[in-house]
Amino acid sequence: xxxxxxxxxxxxxxxxxxxxxxxxxxxxxxxxxxxxxxxxxxxxxxxxxxxxxxxxxxxxxxxxxxxxxxxxxxxxxxxxxxxxxxxxxxxxxxxxxxxxx
Amino acid sequence: xxxxxxxxxxxxxxxxxxxxxxxxxxxxxxxxxxxxxxxxxxxxxxxxxxxxxxxxxxxxxxxxxxxxxxxxxxxxxxxxxxxxxxxxxxxxxxxxxxxxxxxxxxxxxxxxxxxxxxxxxxxxxxxxxxxxxxxxxxxxxxxxxxxxxxxxxxxxxxxxxxxxxxxxxxxxxxxxxxxxxxxxxxxxxxxxxxxxxxxxxxxxxxxxxxxxxxxxxxxxxxxxxxxxxxxxxxxxxxxxxxxxxxxxxxxxxxxxxxxxxxxxxxxxxxxxxxxxxxxxxxxxxxxxxxxxxxxxxxxxxxxxxxxxxxxxxxxxxxxxxxxxxxxxxxxxxxxxxxxxxxxxxxxxxxxxxxxxxxxxxxxxxxxxxxxxxxxxxxxxxxxxxxxxxxxxxxxxxxxxxxxxxxxxxxxxxxxxxxxxxxxxxxxxxxxxxxxxxxxxxxxxxxxxxxxxxxxxxxxxxxxxxxxxxxxxxxxxxxxxxxxxxxxxxxxxxxxxxx
Numbered sequence: 001x002x003x004x005x006x007x008x009x010x011x012x013x014x015x016x017x018x019x020x021x022x023x024x025x026x027x028x029x030x031x032x033x034x035x036x037x038x039x040x041x042x043x044x045x046x047x048x049x050x051x052x053x054x055x056x057x058x059x060x061x062x063x064x065x066x067x068x069x070x071x072x073x074x075x076x077x078x079x080x081x082x083x084x085x086x087x088x089x090x091x092x093x094x095x096x097x098x099x100x101x
Numbered sequence: 102x103x104x105x106x107x108x109x110x111x112x113x114x115x116x117x118x119x120x121x122x123x124x125x126x127x128x129x130x131x132x133x134x135x136x137x138x139x140x141x142x143x144x145x146x147x148x149x150x151x152x153x154x155x156x157x158x159x160x161x162x163x164x165x166x167x168x169x170x171x172x173x174x175x176x177x178x179x180x181x182x183x184x185x186x187x188x189x190x191x192x193x194x195x196x197x198x199x200x201x202x203x204x205x206x207x208x209x210x211x212x213x214x215x216x217x218x219x220x221x222x223x224x225x226x227x228x229x230x231x232x233x234x235x236x237x238x239x240x241x242x243x244x245x246x247x248x249x250x251x252x253x254x255x256x257x258x259x260x261x262x263x264x265x266x267x268x269x270x271x272x273x274x275x276x277x278x279x280x281x282x283x284x285x286x287x288x289x290x291x292x293x294x295x296x297x298x299x300x301x302x303x304x305x306x307x308x309x310x311x312x313x314x315x316x317x318x319x320x321x322x323x324x325x326x327x328x329x330x331x332x333x334x335x336x337x338x339x340x341x342x343x344x345x346x347x348x349x350x351x352x353x354x355x356x357x358x359x360x361x362x363x364x365x366x367x368x369x370x371x372x373x374x375x376x377x378x379x380x381x382x383x384x385x386x387x388x389x390x391x392x393x394x395x396x397x398x399x400x401x402x403x404x405x406x407x408x409x410x411x412x413x414x415x416x417x418x419x420x421x422x423x424x425x426x427x428x429x430x431x432x433x434x435x436x437x438x439x440x441x442x443x444x445x446x447x448x449x450x451x452x453x454x455x456x457x458x459x460x461x462x463x464x465x466x467x468x469x470x471x472x473x474x475x476x477x478x479x480x481x482x483x484x485x486x487x488x489x490x491x492x493x494x495x496x497x498x499x500x501x502x503x504x505x506x507x508x509x510x511x512x513x514x515x516x517x518x519x520x521x522x523x524x525x526x527x528x529x530x531x532x533x534x535x536x537x538x539x540x541x542x543x544x545x546x547x548x549x550x551x552x553x554x555x556x557x558x559x560x561x562x563x564x565x566x567x568x569x570x571x572x573x574x575x576x577x578x579x580x581x582x583x584x585x586x587x588x589x590x591x592x593x594x595x596x597x598x599x
Contacts, residue, residue: 042521
């Protein structure tokens with residue numbers, strides 16, 4: 001039984017890794033430039049450049065994935081682009097409801 | 102006894118309810134930091150949270166708020182502002198000239214600031230004395246005052262801003278009538294009455310809760326059931342149903358923005374490859390094929406004001422010498438004949454949002470009567486902006502939320518070097534007039550300048566302006582004191598539940 005559990009746990013790691021690549025890849029397929037979408041109606045070039053640098057949008061895909069992954073491994077899921085609060089905080093706000101009900 | 106307790110509790114609950122104003126928003130606001138914020142809906146929350154140096158009234162006049170008065174220098178290159186005395190921020194810090202200087206510099210210098218463009222001509226800020234600020238400009242810039250009636254004029258506590266850095270938006274500290282309590286993403290933003298507000302006699306609620314509810318039908322259902330006291334952006338097709346219900350009232354505001362069709366007249370070589378971009382006669386024919394009243398009726402359920410300029414006909418700076426042309430299909434056909442193109446075809450790029458799609462379809466059908474073959478190209482919004490910026494379009498359905506000063510609706514799009522000039526339009530005479538308007542403070546002279554610009558731009562047609570939407574608000578009939586100011590913000594001062 002213990003063996004079985006350990007085996008299952010061991011397979012979780014590569015599975016999560018592949019799923020994370022898949023999801024990260026799917027996100028790249030979304031149309032439009034995220035910096036333009038985030039910059040608001042004025043599309044101020046300074047703001048667009050700032051957002052590009054902040055989210056490493058000019059760097060190659062594997063590098064971006066690495067930034068994200070190393071953040072996640074350190075418990076940093078990044079900030080919500082919508083309201084600029086840490087994603088981990090947003091999950092913490094809602095997780096108790098999921099667990100308790 | 103049990104019954105008595107129940108009645109007492111029910112009464113208490115009713116009293117507590119009456120002291121909370123619940124506002125239904127059409128979207129979840131973005132970051133609550135006036136320097137970084139970029140959405141329309143966020144500004145509605147700021148109206149409760151952050152006071153500004155100046156405000157607007159119903160007629161778009163600039164009126165004092167944190168400032169009590171202002172004066173331009175003789176060369177119009179410095180604006181001196183007198184500040185209201187005894188104003189404090191929500192954290193007890195004093196609002197003085199140093200604080201204003203800090204805020205304007207924060208808007209100008211903070212990384213990723215969305216205010217930098219609005220304050221571009223500001224070269225430096227001096228705190229002359231505790232209650233006097235002087236803003237120095239690199240060139241005269243009359244629209245500065247209008248910018249200070251919006252986020253650029255919002256003042257945050259320097260102490261709190263310095264402590265929080267780029268996390269300030271999570272716990273904003275301003276000097277408005279209500280202070281920040283909490284925010285639950287996609288659920289609610291809660292503000293409570295600020296007891297030391299300088300204008301506290303005008304505040305009649307203890308709390309305001311802003312609830313983002315994206316679906317217009319659900320938002321309305323919540324108003325009808327009493328879960329909300331006020332909703333913004335009532336759907337136009339819900340107006341008739343609600344009008345007959347005496348428990349509610351509807352307010353209608355003509356927006357300061359516009360909806361129009363931008364034509365690529367010089368942004369890229371695509372402009373020269375298409376008769377619409379190349380020949381002004383073809384653009385005139387296109388405009389004459391359109392019936393704006395019918396567009397508004399069909400696409401907007403009648404809830405918009407037709408227009409042909411960057412400001413609505415009711416605006417004091419509308420160019421009266423360039424009135425809205427009536428539909429004239431015969432003349433349109435004749436113009437096309439003169440231009441030597443009987444069946445011109447062009448692609449109309451349209452964001453996937455349903456309102457824009459409806460407009461495009463009506464335009465397509467109308468233009469067909471004059472011989473135009475309009476191909477609608479539905480494009481995801483951010484992608485459409487990308488393509489527009491690159492000049493990869495022939496015509497583009499695009500709205501602008503509008504600025505209080507006409508310059509904010511005009512210069513950005515029409516001036517040769519306007520930052521959002523996606524048409525690629527450039528007319529040196531128009532440029533000169535726009536520049537002159539920026540340095541003109543006299544309303545009569547300004548109206549004349551804008552009139553001349555209107556005559557030229559409506560002839561060249563880099564943008565065919567169509568209409569100005571109505572902001573539709575619905576609220577409990579018991580709510581009084583609402584002010585309908587064209588920027589579409591909900592002023593909480595004077596609001597009362599009767």
